Amino acid sequence: MQPDKVPALAALPRPASLVEQVVAALRAEVAAGRFARTARLPAEQALSTTLGVSRTVLREALAQLKADGVLVSRKGSGVYVSATPAGNAFRLPAVGGEPERLREVFELRYYAETGAAELAAARRGPADLRRLQAALRAMRARGAAAADAAFHRAIAVATQNPHFVALVDLLSGQLHQVIAASWENAARVAGGPRDAIREHAALYRAIRSGDPAAAREAAAAHLTGAARRWGLALGGAPARPRRGSGR
Amino acid sequence: MQPDKVPALAALPRPASLVEQVVAALRAEVAAGRFARTARLPAEQALSTTLGVSRTVLREALAQLKADGVLVSRKGSGVYVSATPAGNAFRLPAVGGEPERLREVFELRYYAETGAAELAAARRGPADLRRLQAALRAMRARGAAAADAAFHRAIAVATQNPHFVALVDLLSGQLHQVIAASWENAARVAGGPRDAIREHAALYRAIRSGDPAAAREAAAAHLTGAARRWGLALGGAPARPRRGSGR
């Protein structure tokens, strides 16, 4: 049997809702520089009629763009293009079964996690080490994906930079199903979860010792190992720091 | 006179709009695990009455949470908690004048850009090199912040990973004012823009030569240099890979 073969019939693509279309249109308009920075947009009434949608739909779209930092609105005055039209949000497409998407997201995770490990080694406090050790223990006892996520989250927290926490949370959340499947299938792979736990332990030791370079390399080794275990080719070019056989 | 001294009176904090409050409340509710994963939420009518807001306000909030991947809705059926409740969006707070926020964002940029440089060196094609060279030329001729942004964007494009492009765009957009000010004030700093251009050129050569490790180090050197030039202490711990002078 082919256990982890996703059925070929994926969820049918639905027609985009009106709100989504309006969001995309306005975003494109702003990105194309159609409105100058900090320029005022037409009033909601006018915009809704020119776009041919009701004001409520337009307002839902505007709310999203305001939340993304693309637009700002001042009550009684109008809606303006933000001073930072690129926005303040970074979105990932839903990573479904497509291996290409998966590889791209994993690649990002590789650099986020290696960077976090490097920083964490330099800044970790005793509480961070306790958290890491607890996650490691849980992993050894039950070997669950939850402990894996907790471990990596603890590294992000140890960086003392909240953005790393948010980024790692986002990426591990997106890869959650994959990670869970990985732990379940780990038993079948030669080496099984033993490799994963060994890699985590090495990463923990490197962070504890306070050696940023060692932590980076341990994280890199772990992530390339994880990619290999669930059959992800970090293809095209080495995402590994060196062409050597690893240390 | 004190040209770049921001007036002490910043923009007054406005009371959060109803929509923002509803978004925050629902997000917290989901994050707290109040609703199980993939569970159905109460109907919009019911939710709006329990929250004490109109349905239009609730819908604007739901639209944001759907865009963030926290919720999904099926017409005719209901609104459900997403399978990935952590969402698919990563948000940065508006980086104003606070140096602490600036340092955090810049730290993230450091790792995004060094990673992108490493990947770019392995995957760059001839078109990428042309773009990089053009940006470098523009930088030498006019030394503008725009050329700087174009250069770093070209590196992200060369990774052939669209997420790197999005992330670099986001971060450089957020740091835009700072970067622009940096170029304007560069003339006053000893070394001036000469250092910046030299660093960019070195990074370009490393990417052209196809050596990922060299590209990473060149990017690291450039970013630490940039941080130093505009008086940003990448404090607490070294953000540089090694204490040595490089390999």
Added chain:
DNA sequence: GCTGTATGGTAGCCTGGCAACCTGGCAGTC
């Protein structure tokens, strides 16, 4: 046991409207 159908419920979308607020200009004052 399976298939088709009726029914209640739900989200998507629209119309219309009111209050709070902002902006620009005007009259009045020093």
Added chain:
DNA sequence: GACTGCCAGGTTGCCAGGCTACCATACAGC
């Protein structure tokens, strides 16, 4: 002439109500 206070028009924030397309479930029919 410069400044202050005020007014009117325009704009966003928020609300109420309603209609349609769609979904899920139960039920009748085969």
